[in-house]
Amino acid sequence: MKSYQELFAELKRRKVFKVAALYGVVAFGVLQAADIMLPRLGVPDWTVTFMVALVVLAFPVALILAWAFEVTPDGMQRTGTAAPGEIEAIVAEPAAQRWPAGLLALVGIGALVAGAWWVGRQTAATTEPSASAASDIRFAYADTEDDRPSIAVLPFADMSPEGDQEYFGDGMTEEILNTLAGIDELRVAGRTSAFAFKGEQKDLREIGRELGVGYLIEGSVRKAGDNLRITAQLIDASDGSHVWSDSYDRTMEDVFAIQSEIAESVAEALRVPLGLDDASELVTPTADLGAYDLYLAGRSKMRERGERLLEARDLFLAALARDSTWAPAWAALAEVEELRIWYSDAQPENVSFSAFNATAEEASERAARRALELDPGNASAYVALGSVHRNRAEWEASEAAYLRALELDPDNPEAHQQYGEYLLNVGRSAEAVLAMDRAAVLDPAEIRLAMLGTALMEDGRVAESAEAYEAGLEKAFSPDVRRFDLARLAYRYALLDRWEDAADALNRANALDPETRPWIGSPSEVERFFEALRTDNPSLLPDGALDEMHYGYRMLAGQADSAVVAVLEALADAPFGRVIELHSPALAPIRSDPRIQAYLAERGLTGVAVQRTPVAERTRPRALGQATP
Numbered sequence: 190m191k192s193y194q195e196l197f198a199e200l201k202r203r204k205v206f207k208v209a210a211l212y213g214v215v216a217f218g219v220l221q222a223a224d225i226m227l228p229r230l231g232v233p234d235w236t237v238t239f240m241v242a243l244v245v246l247a248f249p250v251a252l253i254l255a256w257a258f259e260v261t262p263d264g265m266q267r268t269g270t271a272a273p274g275e276i277e278a279i280v281a282e283p284a285a286q287r288w289p290a291g292l293l294a295l296v297g298i299g300a301l302v303a304g305a306w307w308v309g310r311q312t313a314a315t316t317e318p319s320a321s322a323a324s325d326i327r328f329a330y331a332d333t334e335d336d337r338p339s340i341a342v343l344p345f346a347d348m349s350p351e352g353d354q355e356y357f358g359d360g361m362t363e364e365i366l367n368t369l370a371g372i373d374e375l376r377v378a379g380r381t382s383a384f385a386f387k388g389e390q391k392d393l394r395e396i397g398r399e400l401g402v403g404y405l406i407e408g409s410v411r412k413a414g415d416n417l418r419i420t421a422q423l424i425d426a427s428d429g430s431h432v433w434s435d436s437y438d439r440t441m442e443d444v445f446a447i448q449s450e451i452a453e454s455v456a457e458a459l460r461v462p463l464g465l466d467d468a469s470e471l472v473t474p475t476a477d478l479g480a481y482d483l484y485l486a487g488r489s490k491m492r493e494r495g496e497r498l499l500e501a502r503d504l505f506l507a508a509l510a511r512d513s514t515w516a517p518a519w520a521a522l523a524e525v526e527e528l529r530i531w532y533s534d535a536q537p538e539n540v541s542f543s544a545f546n547a548t549a550e551e552a553s554e555r556a557a558r559r560a561l562e563l564d565p566g567n568a569s570a571y572v573a574l575g576s577v578h579r580n581r582a583e584w585e586a587s588e589a590a591y592l593r594a595l596e597l598d599p600d601n602p603e604a605h606q607q608y609g610e611y612l613l614n615v616g617r618s619a620e621a622v623l624a625m626d627r628a629a630v631l632d633p634a635e636i637r638l639a640m641l642g643t644a645l646m647e648d649g650r651v652a653e654s655a656e657a658y659e660a661g662l663e664k665a666f667s668p669d670v671r672r673f674d675l676a677r678l679a680y681r682y683a684l685l686d687r688w689e690d691a692a693d694a695l696n697r698a699n700a701l702d703p704e705t706r707p708w709i710g711s712p713s714e715v716e717r718f719f720e721a722l723r724t725d726n727p728s729l730l731p732d733g734a735l736d737e738m739h740y741g742y743r744m745l746a747g748q749a750d751s752a753v754v755a756v757l758e759a760l761a762d763a764p765f766g767r768v769i770e771l772h773s774p775a776l777a778p779i780r781s782d783p784r785i786q787a788y789l790a791e792r793g794l795t796g797v798a799v800q801r802t803p804v805a806e807r808t809r810p811r812a813l814g815q816a817t818p
Contacts, residue, residue, distance in 0.1 A: 337374055337375060337376045337461075338374070338375055338376070338403055338404060338459045338461060339375075339376040339377075339378065339401065339402040339403050339404065340369060340375055340376070340377055340378070340402055340403070340404040340405070340406065340423075340455070340459075341377070341378035341382075341383045341396075341397075341400045341402045341404075341405050341406070342362055342363075342365050342366040342369065342377070342378075342380075342383055342405075342406045343362070343383055343386055343387075343396070343405055343406065343407045344358065344359055344362045344383070344384055344386070344387040344388075345358040345359070345361050345362045345407070345408045345409055345410050345419075345421075346358060346408070346409040346410075347409070347410060348409045348410065348411040348418075349410070349411050349412050349413060350411075350413050354410060354411075354412045355489075356485055356486045356489035357410055357412055357482070357485055357486075358409070358410040359384075359387075359485070359488070359489045359492070360484070360485025360486070360488050360489060361410055361419065361444075361448075361485070362380075362383075362384075363380055363488055364448055364472075364485075365406065365421070365448055365451055365452070366380055366383070368448045368449065368451070368452045368472055369406075369452050369455060370598065370600055370601070371452070372452065372456055372461065373599075374456075374461035374462055375455075375456070375459070375461060376402075376600060376631070377600060377631075378400045378401070378402050378631065378632060378633075379602040379603075379628075379631050379632020379634065379637075380492075380632070381602075381632050381634035381636065381637070382400055382632045382633050382634040382637075382664070383400065384492060385634065385664060385666065392429070393405055393407075393424055393426060393429050394426055394427065394428065394429050396426070397426020397427070398426070399633070400633065401630070401633060402426060403425070403426055403427065404423055404424065404425060404426055404432065404459065405423075405424045405426050406421055406422070406423055406424070406451075406455065407421075407422060407424065408420045408421035408422060412441075415440050415441050415442075416438075416440060416441075417437075417438075417439050417440060417441055417443070417444060417447075418436065418437065418438050418439075419436070419437045419439075419447055419451075420434070420435070420436045420437075421434065421435060421437075421451050422434035422435075423454075423455055423458055423459075432458050432459075433454060433455065433458040435450075435451075435454060437450070437451075441478045442478065444478070444481065445472045445474040448472050449472055473515075473516060473517055473564060475512045475515040475517075475518075476512065477511045477512040477515075479511050480508040480509070480511035480512040480515060480518065481508075483504050483505070483507045483508035483511070484504070484505065484508045484515075484517065484518050484521065486504050487500075487501040487502075487503075487504030487505045487508065487518075487521060487525070488501070488521065489501075490504060491521070491524070491525050491528070494528070494532060495532050496532075498525055498528055498529050498532060499529070501521075501525045502522065502525045502526065502529070505518055505521050505522040505525060506522065509522065514563055515563070516560045516561075516563040516564035516567050516570070517560075517564075517567070517569075519556050519557075519559045519560035519563065519570070520556070520557065520560040520564075520567050520569040520570040520573065521569070522552075522556040523553045523554075523556035523557035523560060523569070523570055523573035523574070524553075524569060524572075524573050526549050526550075526552040526553035526556060526573075527549065527550070527553040527573050527576050527577060527580075529549050530546055530549050530550070530580070546580075550577050550580060550581065553573050553574075553576075553577050554573075554574065554577045556570075556573070557570040557571070557573040557574040557577070558570075558574070561574075566597055567597075568594040568595075568597040568598035568601055568604060569594075569601075569603075571590045571591070571593045571594035571597065571604075572590075572591065572594045572601070572603055572604045572607055574590045575587050575588070575589075575590035575591040575594065575607060575608070575611065576607055578590060579607075579610070579611050579614065582792045582793050582794075584611070584614075584615055584793060587611050588608075588611060591604060591607060591608035591611055592608070594608075595608065600631055601631075602627075602628040602629075602631040602632035602637060603628075605624050605625070605627045605628035605631065606624070606625060606628040606636070606637060606640055608624050609621045609624035609625040609628060609640060609644060610640065610769070612624060612644075613643065613644060613647055613769045613772065614768050614769055614792075614794075615794065615797060616772050616794070616797045616798060616799040616800060617800050618644060618647040618648040618649075618772060618799055618800060618801050618802070619648060619800050619801055619802040620800075621644040621647065621648070622641070622644045622645055622648050622650075622802060622810065624644075625637070625640050625641040625643075625644040625810075626641055626810040626811055626812050628640070628641070629641045629657075629810070629812030630811050630812050633660075633664070633812060634664055635661040635662075635664040635665045635666060635670060635674070636661075637661075637812070638657050638658070638660045638661035638664065638812065639657070639658060639661045639674060639677075641657045641810060641812055641813075642654045642655070642656075642657030642658040642661065642677070642681075643769065645657055645810070646681070646773055646775075647769065647772045647773050647774075647799070647801075648801050648802055649774045649801050650802075650807065651681055651684050651685055652685060653809070653810065653813065654681055655678060655681040655682060655685065656813050657810070657812070657813060658674050658677055658678040658681065659678065660812075660813060661674055662674050662675065662678070668701045668702060669701075669702070671698075671701060672698045672701040672702060673698075675694045675695070675697050675698035675701075676694070676695065676698045676708050676739070677739075678694045679691045679692075679694035679695040679698065679708075680739050680741050680742065682694060683719065683722060683742070683745060684741075684745075684775060686723075688719045688720075688722075688723045691719055692712075692715050692716055692719045695708055695709065695715050695719075696712050696715050699715070709731065710731070714731045717729055717730075717731055718730060718731055721746070722742065722745045722746060725747070727746055727747070727748075730746065740752050740755035740756040740759060740770075740776075741773070741775050741776070743755055744775055744776060744778070744779070749778060749779050752776070752779055753779050753782050753784055753785060756770060756771065756776065756779070756785075757784060757785070757788060760788065768788075768789060768792055768794060771785060771788075771789065772799045774801075
């Protein structure tokens with residue numbers, strides 16, 4: 190048998206070492222590129238794993254081919270035997286000439302192993318926790334008051350010379366809010382409610398009362414080229430006095446450090462522990478400031494919803510093109526892809542709704558998983574992932590993702606709301622009320638209060654549900670939202686036998702947009718409609734009125750079969766097969782209908798019993814404040 194020196198010499202002569210080195214380095218680059226680019230091209234998730242397997246399995250094949258064949262001027266030919274003395278000459282070479290080839294081969298093999306390990310680790314890192322693993326994270330939405338210092342961050346004013354940095358000021362507001370939210374000993378009001386005061390000249394004490402917080406942060410940004418000036422001040426909302434203020438004259442390179450310093454100063458002023466060794470741990474920076482600017486612009490567009498979601502999506506993709514390893518941008522992309530499902534003007538034309546849903550779901554899931562590969566502690570990515578699973582009726586995986594998000598960020602109002610929607614879908618209305626109440630306390634915005642009203646309705650608490658919608662009306666940010674809430678409020682009034690209030694709410698809804706699908710029509714038709722329901726006299730119902738009404742009214746009119754048809758049509762038109770409405774006590778008489786049961790079976794909810802709060806255990810939702818004496 191040849192000595193190992195002769196074997197190594199033969200490997201060197203046949204250029205096996207050289208092929209191993211080149212293959213490993215090229216494979217590393219290919220795997221990194223595949224891991225970054227393939228998910229963005231819309232290919233299935235298994236494609237990256239397949240690439241890893243293919244590259245690894247092809248490595249020994251490449252070495253065998255290198256041993257057996259060589260490239261000559263006449264093409265590929267089988268490698269001939271060594272010339273007399275050739276092997277001996279290689280063995281006799283000084284170590285400085287013999288070892289580099291072997292070392293380069295080891296570097297190539299190391300690069301191949303590192304590339305495969307990295308991609309494999311990233312793929313494994315996104316496996317969502319199981320519901321059983323998350324069973325310890327059941328959140329006891331305590332009835333006791335939250336005694337932590339509470340704070341809201343108001344939108345920063347744009348003081349830039351050209352007045353064109355509003356998006357940057359809004360972005361800084363949101364980033365400072367998120368940074369403060371990372372301090373466990375602070376309760377930070379959600380961005381939705383805080384941004385409702387943008388541009389308003391209200392007394393700060395009144396804003397504090399409306400947001401239910403003890404302190405406010407307001408400030409301004411001035412951005413000119415690479416120069417940045419940020420001012421911030423902490424205000425006691427009880428009397429409007431200043432607790433702390435500072436100005437930061439830096440360059441854009443220091444933008445993340447400024448966020449950390451503001452958070453650290455606020456924590457010190459309020460005498461709460463930071464909870465971290467270093468305030469810089471509260472932010473996730475990017476080295477590409479151009480990507481950060483695009484990201485802030487995208488967040489600004491995403492807040493506007495509707496067709497602006499398409500612009501936000503493009504801005505996030507542009508940010509990722511500059512820095513594909515920045516987790517916050519991937520998480521934001523996951524959020525915007527899932528949000529687009531619920532807004533018709535953010536969807537492509539000439540594409541079937543089901544096809545678009547599937548595409549948007551997959552895109553959201555890919556982005557969420559990529560964010561979690563880069564930052565396993567990103568709560569927003571888990572919220573998006575939970576919503577994707579919920580939309581697919583993958584209930585166990587959905588709950589596990591939401592619970593993980595809430596473990597990471599217990600004060601995230603979006604996580605509480607989305608988890609509450611999951612609970613409503615699976616019939617756990619008692620828990621859903623608590624989750625929605627928590628979301629509305631953290632962020633008393635219209636959408637949070639409306640969803641609290643939905644949860645209370647399913648829990649059989651119609652009067653409190655009406656209160657929640659009434660509270661949300663005051664915060665509605667558009668006529669369309671206000672009109673929708675008024676129509677839902679009218680239905681609740683009807684269930685409570687408050688017929689005059691019901692007619693008034695419905696007329697107010699129609700008046701907001703009389704040209705676009707009025708809920709019934711003229712005020713006289715509305716009065717006639719409710720008189721028919723009140724007196725149980727269907728002959729008084731106006732012609733065609735029920736065709737445009739909520740299916741709940743069909744139940745009030747005693748038309749159960751028509752209600753079944755109407756509710757199934759409504760659910761079929763929804764972005765996904767929701768089941769929240771089917772758990773409402775008002776629809777209890779039709780839940781046993783075979784058509785309803787078949788629909789529930791499709792959603793994996795056969796035999797689900799609604800778990801409502803026992804009357805003796807009901808407490809008033811904190812988001813609604815104290816009862817009127």
